[in-house]
Amino acid sequence: MSKQALLIDYEFCSDCHTCEVACKMEHGFPEGDANGIKVYEVGPWHIEGDKWQLVYMPVPTDMCDLCADRTAKGKLPACVHSCYTGCMTYGTVEELQPQMEKKTRQALFVPEQ
Numbered sequence: 001m002s003k004q005a006l007l008i009d010y011e012f013c014s015d016c017h018t019c020e021v022a023c024k025m026e027h028g029f030p031e032g033d034a035n036g037i038k039v040y041e042v043g044p045w046h047i048e049g050d051k052w053q054l055v056y057m058p059v060p061t062d063m064c065d066l067c068a069d070r071t072a073k074g075k076l077p078a079c080v081h082s083c084y085t086g087c088m089t090y091g092t093v094e095e096l097q098p099q100m101e102k103k104t105r106q107a108l109f110v111p112e113q
């Protein structure tokens, strides 16, 4: 059976942390670090000349169950539903793989299911 996954286009993540809030609320995680997703900042680093590296990378944690209760009802995972930039996509690995070939700065996560 095909595995479900999250495709994250981190070029367009704005570091708003809405996905973290949505995940915490959906699952009732306690205050603190416990969450199904964390947004990390990579950089800023000077590469050369006027080129710098600064990206925000949302990473599902081992607490992510891909919102099994929601998706069983045909809903999108809470983080995907709430991401206003639309930089997160939910689907099977087979569905998402062609999207990965269309552009750079994307990451495919396949949480434990």
Ligand code: SF4
Pocket (backbone or CB within 6 Å): 012, 013, 014, 015, 016, 017, 018, 019, 020, 039, 056, 058, 082, 083, 084, 085, 086, 087, 088
């Ligand atoms: S993935 Fe979406 S909701 Fe999460 S921090 Fe990035 S832009 Fe915000």
Ligand code: SF4
Pocket (backbone or CB within 6 Å): 022, 023, 024, 026, 036, 037, 060, 061, 063, 064, 065, 066, 067, 077, 078, 079, 080
């Ligand atoms: S899919 Fe659900 S459990 Fe996983 S990070 Fe997103 S909101 Fe949290």
